[in-house]
Amino acid sequence: MRNVYSVKQVNAYIKNMFNQDFMLNRIYVKGEVSNCKYHTSGHIYFTLKDESGTIACIMFAGQRAGLTFCMQEGQQVIVLGSITIYERDGRYQLYAKEIILDGAGLLYEKFEALKQELSEMGMFAPEYKQPIPMYAKRIGIVTAPTGAAVRDIMNIAERRNPYVQLILYPALVQGEGAKESIIEGIRVLEKKQVDVMIVGRGGGSIEDLWAFNEEEVARAVFECRVPVISAVGHETDTTIIDYVADLRAPTPSAAAELAVFEYAALEERFFEYKRKLAKAMTRNLEQQKMRLSSYRMRMKYLHPGMKLLQQKQIAADMEEELQRKMKERILKARHALSIRIEKIEGLSPLRKLNQGFSYVTDKEGKSLKSVQQVKKGDFLSIYVTDGVIKAKTEGAIKEERYGNTDIE
Numbered sequence: 001m002r003n004v005y006s007v008k009q010v011n012a013y014i015k016n017m018f019n020q021d022f023m024l025n026r027i028y029v030k031g032e033v034s035n036c037k038y039h040t041s042g043h044i045y046f047t048l049k050d051e052s053g054t055i056a057c058i059m060f061a062g063q064r065a066g067l068t069f070c071m072q073e074g075q076q077v078i079v080l081g082s083i084t085i086y087e088r089d090g091r092y093q094l095y096a097k098e099i100i101l102d103g104a105g106l107l108y109e110k111f112e113a114l115k116q117e118l119s120e121m122g123m124f125a126p127e128y129k130q131p132i133p134m135y136a137k138r139i140g141i142v143t144a145p146t147g148a149a150v151r152d153i154m155n156i157a158e159r160r161n162p163y164v165q166l167i168l169y170p171a172l173v174q175g176e177g178a179k180e181s182i183i184e185g186i187r188v189l190e191k192k193q194v195d196v197m198i199v200g201r202g203g204g205s206i207e208d209l210w211a212f213n214e215e216e217v218a219r220a221v222f223e224c225r226v227p228v229i230s231a232v233g234h235e236t237d238t239t240i241i242d243y244v245a246d247l248r249a250p251t252p253s254a255a256a257e258l259a260v261f262e263y264a265a266l267e268e269r270f271f272e273y274k275r276k277l278a279k280a281m282t283r284n285l286e287q288q289k290m291r292l293s294s295y296r297m298r299m300k301y302l303h304p305g306m307k308l309l310q311q312k313q314i315a316a317d318m319e320e321e322l323q324r325k326m327k328e329r330i331l332k333a334r335h336a337l338s339i340r341i342e343k344i345e346g347l348s349p350l351r352k353l354n355q356g357f358s359y360v361t362d363k364e365g366k367s368l369k370s371v372q373q374v375k376k377g378d379f380l381s382i383y384v385t386d387g388v389i390k391a392k393t394e395g396a397i398k399e400e401r402y403g404n405t406d407i408e
Helices: 005-018 062-064 103-122 148-160 178-191 215-222 241-243 250-258 262-302 304-347 350-354
Strands: 028-036 044-050 053-059 077-084 089-100 138-143 163-172 198-199 228-232 359-361 378-383 385-391 396-400 403-407
Touching: 005 077, 005 403, 044 378, 053 077, 062 089, 062 396, 103 241, 138 148, 138 178, 148 163, 148 198, 148 250, 163 178, 178 215, 178 378, 198 250, 228 241, 228 250, 262 304
Parallel strands: 053 089, 138 163, 138 198, 198 228
Antiparallel strands: 028 044, 028 077, 044 053, 077 089, 359 378, 378 385, 396 403
């Protein structure tokens, strides 16, 4: 039995065949615009036709960024895109990626071919890009000596930094001899040892800008040892040297902004650095002073002389404490002595004598305490307050508690 396929399977099979065709994945198609409609979604639906047929086309909203004109009925255009099957309707159509007006078509194809070739050679690789110096003093300019481009660069350079030196090489930027003039300008300024180079011109058509799409010019930019800023046309214009240059500026004015540092901002930055440096130095000086003071105090504390003074102070304190305690002991001893003296004085015979008493001794000096120690005729010494009385005993009388008894 024969194989039977659904419509969907057939359309999918044909779509797969289209997708595998390399030529249909990237193709340029030239024709006249008809049935052009701008959809509210942002997509553009149109038809390309010529004397023998038509092809349906669509440009999605995401691809419209590169479209530089408004499409209208009857325009001759060249569309770059891919052809594939729209499965739902079973018909093929062109999905546009880029659209340019015809007349520049051949140049555009040449541009794309050279761009692809140089890209494959690695001339657009970022590792070959030289950094743009931040503070350029000598800036070379390769452009026409008259026109808006050079005036814009000069005005912006004067405003941003009046001290920067601009060296202009007056080059031809379009027409016969432009390619050679631009290359010569790059080489001359490279020998002048400028810090950075601006290569560009004002806006124009692809034909006007074609000198900057030449392979020789691209190679001169790539081989230049001085960093190159490309500044060709307006922001929407793109040339080969934009990919080769170390930095692309959308306009010559923007190139001047990128190449010339702003002197006033730099001066202000220096003032700010100076202020911060002075503040940091003051803060650091204060910290060092505090640290030095701490070290001085520590050294003073650890100095042998200070140690000696401390020991002297301790010795003086101890001496003072010793004297204080000695005084206390002496006072206590004196007080105790006074008490003892009072007691002793209370028992002193002299004190008793002062109170009207006396004491008697025999001739040998022995104290007499009893009448029995004395007999008649003994010589006695009677001690009174102011002297000694010498006496001779006449007799002695013994005194009893309850009466007197005479003893002869």
